[in-house]
Every structure is written in C-alpha cells, then in structure tokens.
Amino acid sequence: MADVVTLTVAEVIVETADARSIxxxxxxxxxxxxxxxxxxxxxxxxxxDRTGSVARCYSLSSAPYEGRVQVTVxxxxxxSGWVCEELxxxxxxxxxxxxxxxxxxxxxxxxxxxxxxxxITPVMSILKSALRHGTGQVVLVYANRDxxxxxxxxxxxxxxxxxxxxxxxxxxxxxxQGLPSARMLETLAAPYRGRDAYLCGPAPFMAAAxxxxxxxxxxRERVHVEKFHSLTGNPFEQTPEPVAAGSETxxxxxxxDGETHTVAWPRQRKLLDHLLAEGLDAPYSCREGQCSACxxxxxxxxxxxxxxxxxxxxxLADGIVWPASRCxxxxxxxxxxx
Ligand SMILES: Cc1cc2nc3c(=O)[nH]c(=O)nc-3n(C[C@H](O)[C@H](O)[C@H](O)COP(=O)(O)OP(=O)(O)OC[C@H]3O[C@@H](n4cnc5c(N)ncnc54)[C@H](O)[C@@H]3O)c2cc1C
Numbered sequence: 374m375a376d377v378v379t380l381t382v383a384e385v386i387v388e389t390a391d392a393r394s395i396x397x398x399x400x401x402x403x404x405x406x407x408x409x410x411x412x413x414x415x416x417x418x419x420x421x422d423r424t425g426s427v428a429r430c431y432s433l434s435s436a437p438y439e440g441r442v443q444v445t446v447x448x449x450x451x452x453s454g455w456v457c458e459e460l461x462x463x464x465x466x467x468x469x470x471x472x473x474x475x476x477x478x479x480x481x482x483x484x485x486x487x488x489x490x491x492x493i494t495p496v497m498s499i500l501k502s503a504l505r506h507g508t509g510q511v512v513l514v515y516a517n518r519d520x521x522x523x524x525x526x527x528x529x530x531x532x533x534x535x536x537x538x539x540x541x542x543x544x545x546x547x548x549x550q551g552l553p554s555a556r557m558l559e560t561l562a563a564p565y566r567g568r569d570a571y572l573c574g575p576a577p578f579m580a581a582a583x584x585x586x587x588x589x590x591x592x593r594e595r596v597h598v599e600k601f602h603s604l605t606g607n608p609f610e611q612t613p614e615p616v617a618a619g620s621e622t623x624x625x626x627x628x629x630d631g632e633t634h635t636v637a638w639p640r641q642r643k644l645l646d647h648l649l650a651e652g653l654d655a656p657y658s659c660r661e662g663q664c665s666a667c668x669x670x671x672x673x674x675x676x677x678x679x680x681x682x683x684x685x686x687x688x689l690a691d692g693i694v695w696p697a698s699r700c701x702x703x704x705x706x707x708x709x710x711x
Pocket of ligand 1: 449451
C-alpha cells in the first residue's frame with residue numbers, strides 16, 4: 374500500500390496505569406504527509422501471530438504547534454494492549470498518515486468540549502490548538518471512572534493556570550458522582566449551548582451527551598462526534614477487487630481538490646476503490662467506511678452500501694456517504710469532497 378510509512382518510536386509516556394502516549398519520529402521526506410489538523414488520527418499496523426496484523430486507529434493527542442506526532446492509547450483489548458506493552462523507544466511500526474474529519478473549521482470560536490476516558494485524546498489536540506491559535510473561550514467537561522484514570526490531569530491544570538480567562542475544565546469523577554447522565558450533562562452544558570460542541574468517549578457517554586445537546590437545542594451542524602471502535606478489516610492487507618472486463622458502468626462526477634472529474638464507474642466496484650484506481654487522490658484510512666476519513670457528500674443520484682455498517686441517520690439526512698463501501702444504483706451519480 375503506497376501510503377504506509379514506517380515510523381520510529383521516539384518516546385513512550387506513562388499517562389495512567391492503563392494509558393500510554395507514544396511519540397513518533399517522522400522519517401525524512403514524509404513530514405508533509407504527517408502534517409495534521411487537531412482532531413485527526415493515525416492508523417497503526419499492529420502485529421499479530423494469529424492474523425499477521427490488525428489495524429487500529431489512534432487519535433493524535435499532540436497539537437501541530439507542539440512539533441510532535443503523538444497518540445495516546447488506553448489498554449482495553451488486543452491491539453491497545455500490544456501498543457501499551459510492546460512498543461518501546463526505537464521500535465518501528467507501519468502507520469497510515471493522519472486522516473479524519475473530527476476537526477474544527479475554525480479555531481477562532483468558543484468551544485464546548487465533552488470527553489470521557491480515552492476520548493480526551495482528539496479533544497486535547499483541539500483544546501490546545503484553540504488556546505494557542507484562537508481567541509475564543511474553551512470549556513471542557515471531562516468524565517472519568519476515578520481520579521487515577523484521568524489522562525492529562527496535570528497538563529490540563531497547567532493550561533487552566535496559563536489561560537485563566539479562557540479555559541474552564543469541569544472534571545466528572547464517576548466513583549464520586551456516579552455516571553454522567555444526559556440530565557447532568559444538560560445542566561453542565563446549558564450555559565454554553567451557543568457554542569460548537571465536540572464529543573468523544575465511550576458509546577453510553579456519547580449517547581447521553583447527544584441527548585443533552587439535543588434537549589438544549591444545539592443544531593446538528595454544530596455537534597461534532599468522534600466514535601472510537603476497532604476496524605474489522607485491515608487496510609494494510611487489502612487490495613482492490615479486480616473488475617471483470619465489459620462490466621456495466623454508471624457515470625460518476627466527482628468534485629475533488631477544486632477540480633471536477635467525470636469517469637465511468639463499474640457497478641460492482643466500491644467508489645473509493647474506483648477513485649484510487651482512476652488515480653484520484655481521494656482521502657481514506659480504513660478503506661471500510663468505518664473511520665470517517667473517506668466521507669464525501671452525495672450531490673445527486675443514489676448509491677448502496679456493500680457491507681453491514683450501520684449508517685448514522687443524521688449523516689444520511691445530511692447527504693454524507695462513505696465511499697469505501699458504496700456502489701452505484703442510478704446511472705448517474707455525483708459526489709463532492711469540497
Ligand atoms: C477514529 C478513531 C480514533 C480512535 N482513537 C483512539 C485513541 O486516541 N485512543 C484509544 O485508546 N483508542 C482510540 N480508538 C479506539 C481504538 O482504535 C481501538 O478500537 C481500541 O484501542 C480497542 O482496540 P483493541 O484491539 O485493544 O480491543 P478490541 O478491538 O476489543 O480487541 C479485541 C479484538 O481483537 C481480536 N484479537 C484478539 N487477539 C488477537 C490476536 N492475537 N490477533 C488478532 N486479533 C486478535 C479479537 O478477536 C477481537 O476482535 C479510536 C478509534 C477510532 C475509529
């Protein structure tokens with residue numbers, strides 16, 4: 374796979390009993406590919422005796438201005454356990470460059486950040502970047518099991534001291550306060566309902582936070598969500614399926630990087646595979662339609678899903694589709710990455 378780069382581990386930081394930050398050295402010639410926006414993630418190829426490798430996404434917890442490329446991983450299962458236990462300084466690992474759409478369109482706004490557990494990772498990058506480059510106010514509501522499991526506790530306290538008028542951090546400690554319910558999150562978020570909201574954490578926390586914001590009347594377009602889950606496929610091992618000669622095609626129009634392209638699209642081929650086969654530089658990471666990196670907008674026509682992914686009803690309503698898993702239904706389809 375063309376985009377895979379082998380990175381070297383420069384530093385391993387013990388954040389909590391269960392979480393490690395890994396800082397990578399980017400090899401000469403790949404700096405531009407590893408430039409990232411706060412909120413984006415890397416995809417790591419984790420070796421496995423059982424399957425050769427597994428692919429896991431990890432959000433960048435560093436901010437671009439810090440001049441480092443760092444992910445933070447909480448040990449929960451096979452892949453994260455391997456990262457936390459086996460990755461040492463000097464180790465090499467195959468990585469796909471930064472991807473993802475959990476990014477702020479402008480850092481110059483007021484932010485409402487809602488994070489739980491390892492969900493702090495992309496939120497931390499956005500928070501630090503907004504404080505450094507923006508001028509707005511930032512509120513972070515951060516839920517954790519107990520005080521010992523708060524990742525970046527000291528760094529957050531230092532940031533509050535450095536930006537007293539701009540950053541407010543509200544810690545929610547479950548061992549003391551119970552699970553953060555939608556009702557409690559509604560109360561905490563109410564004064565900030567006019568802001569752009571960024572959410573990341575375990576599924577029950579995300580559900581509660583979304584309910585709270587809906588009740589508060591925060592419009593859907595101002596609520597940004599990053600869902601953590603494990604990829605079921607492996608983009609490091611995949612090659613696009615060949616297309617039989619003489620296959621029926623649809624006509625595809627793509628707006629990408631300021632240009633419009635029109636190509637024939639074989640009906641059995643997934644959109645992302647076809648764009649890459651046509652030499653178009655469409656963004657992607659997992660190649661399955663699970664990680665959101667390949668998202669584009671369906672402008673006209675109809676496409677169908679090939680796998681059993683569960684689409685987000687609100688994304689569908691907004692016309693967002695995941696090209697890694699879509700084939701044409703209508704004879705004409707138009708999509709846009711703009
Ligand atoms: C966009 C995005 C960003 C993310 N960012 C972060 C982040 O910043 N920090 C973070 O901690 N997490 C993050 N995640 C979640 C992360 O990608 C993983 O889902 C999480 O670490 C759990 O993976 P795991 O392999 O440890 O656990 P699981 O996925 O629960 O592992 C169990 C799976 O591994 C398989 N397995 C077990 N043993 C083996 C073996 N020997 N070989 C092969 N397979 C085996 C099992 O069959 C099972 O399917 C993010 C996810 C996404 C999509």
